Amino acid sequence: MEYRIEKDTMGEVKVPADKYWGAQTERSRNNFKIGPSGSMPKEIVEGFAYLKKAAAYANHDLGVLSAEKRDAIGQVCDEILTGALDAEFPLVIWQTGSGTQSNMNVNEVIANRAQVLAGGKIGEGEPVLKANDDVNKSQSSNDTYPTGMHIAAYKAVVEVTIPGVEKLRDTLKAKSVEYMNVVKIGRTHLMDATPLTLGQELGGYAAQLTYGIKAVKNTLAHLSELALGGTAVGTGLNTPEGYDVKVAEYIAKFTGHPFITAPNKFEALASHDAIVEAHGALKQLAVSLNKIANDIRMLASGPRSGIGEILIPENEPGSSIMPGKVNPTQCEALTMVCAQVIGNDVAIAFGGAQGHYELNVFKPVMAANFLQSARLIGDACISFDEHCAQGIEPNYTRIKELVDNSLMLVTALNTKIGYYKAAEIAQTAHKNGTTLKEEAVHLGYVTPEDFDAWVKPEDMVGSLK
Ligand SMILES: O=C(O)C[C@H](O)C(=O)O
Known part of the structure; x- marks a missing residue:
């Protein structure tokens, strides 16, 4: 492996020669070998690309960054957004809780890549951009990381979660109309009803998902508020006047989503x-989806010894040993996703409860868990x-057999x-293994004609909607 020497305020660091990242990224790489999984989500890096570009534009508009530097930053940010520099972001979420090292990773890559794009060599000659002074101008990790987190979370929810849930909801709605x-027969307490x-x-089920989608949409207003402009503790130290509003406007323009500056930066950091x-x-959706998938797999259970009221697609051989067996694998995958999302909610709640004075330092783990949930659900x-x-x-034969045998039709x-x-009719029929009608007539409570007129399953289902 060939190295070059990079410097930061603590001294020299050997960095792989073919990488754009610098000293602080390399220190993090060496100091947090915590794995095996846990890469900083790509969506966070993208969020940073949007906000670094927006910061450069706002800084230029407000007279604190030259047009050349603005364009150099913007060009590399656009490149990051194409995915071409993905290999330049090697850090994991198990690092500083403010995400400082990921912020510096982005600053270093932008500065060094700009140097190369300008025809220079990394670390040689006058730098086109300085990572801390230019790329990080008017920013701190404390306001950039939460901004990147909100951009990524908002986009994931709007672009992945909601469309996915809406698609399933629409299918369930259409099936509901069709059938x-x-x-x-209904079941309460898992017993015939x-x-x-x-x-x-x-x-x-469709209505549950409609409420879940509504619950998610209700949270978007808060998610659309951006911390950027608060800098280190929320006061906005080292930012030009009007920067916070302007930078949020640029982020809204570049992402196509209605981001605004957070009215209270102390809360946002x-x-x-x-x-x-x-x-x-998202947890509410996981709870709903878990119930729906469980119901569907139980309604489809069998084929000979289960409830078997509905048929679901047979997608794969289910068993390596039992020939011909097919399992409700989609229900299993979906309920496992729900388990993960509910688990992520615990990590997020724990992280969210840990704000100490001016800064919450559980940012990367909260971001990663959130993004995993949003993607998984969608x-x-x-x-x-x-x-x-x-x-x-519907398995019409089985449905009819169970309705005809049901003792709870007696409720009519x-x-x-x-x-x-x-x-008494129901209990006697159950004990004797007879039908409701036989016992009703035998006990002398109802004539056969009245029984047929009164006990009609189709009259017991209320209005059809
Ligand atoms: O990295 C920064 O900008 C600030 C850092 O997170 C700190 O508050 O110590």
């Missing part, structure tokens, strides 16, 4: 309640939609003969 008249339709049951709040909504909903939900079909007799006599 609105299919009367099936009165009937409802398959459409009603699926419509409940010292707490990450916006992340806690938005992840709370991707898992698409997978579940395409490989399971779209293929849900409550208003005709009273709860106690109806209970």
Whole structure:
């Protein structure tokens, strides 16, 4: 491995010769060999590229950065956004809790890459850009990292999570309409209950997801607030007048999302309640999706010894030893995702509770967990939609068999003969293995004609919507 010598305020550091990063990145690389997983998410690096470019533009507009330096920073940021420099960001989330080393990683790469783009050599001659003085101008890690975190989180939620959940919700809604008249038995406490339709049951799932999407959208206003301009402790030291508003305007322009400057920078640096709040909504979605996937796998259980009221796509051989077995694998993947998201919520809550005075120093772990949840929910909903939900079909024979056998149809007799006599009919039929009608007539409480007129599953399902 060939090295070059880079310097920072602590002295000299050997850096791989072919890399753009500098001394502080290399120190972090050597000091935090904590793994094996935990790379700084690519979306955070992208968030930094947007904000560094925006800072350069705002600084120039406000007279503290030359047009040449602005353009040099902007050019490298655009390059970062293409993914061409991905290999230049080697750090992990298990580093300083402010994300300073990732901020410096971005500053160093921008400065050194600009040097090369200008025809120079890294570390030689007059630098085109200085990492701390130019690229980091009017900034601190304490306001850049949370800004990058909000940009990444907002984009992930709007571009990945919400579209994925909406797709699954729309399928469940369409299935609900299609099967609105299919009367099936209901279950409460996992025990037989009165009937409802398959459409009603699926419509409940679709409504859960609609509320989940709404909950996520409700958190976007807080997530759209950016800390940038607060610098070290929220006071905005070393920034030109009007910088915070202007820099947020540039970020909104470059990302296409409605970011604004945070009205209270102290809150934006010292707490990450916006992340806690938005992840709370992601947790709500995970809770809903877990219930939905569990119901679907139980309704599809069998094929001979389970409930088997619905059929779901048979996608892969399920077993290495049991020939012909097929398993509800999409439900399993989705519920595992839910477990991960609920776990991430605990890490985020713990991190969010740790703001000490002017700074929360759990930023990287909160960001990484949030982004993992946002991506997982979006991707898992698409997978579940395409490989399971779209293929849900009623198993009409089984549904009818279970409705016909149900003892809880007796509930329709409550208003005709009273709860106690109806209970006696159900209990006797259960004990004797007979039908409700046989026992109702045998006990002398109902005529066969009245039974047929009164006990009609299709009249027991309320309004169909
Ligand atoms: O890196 C910075 O800009 C500040 C650092 O996180 C600190 O507060 O010590």
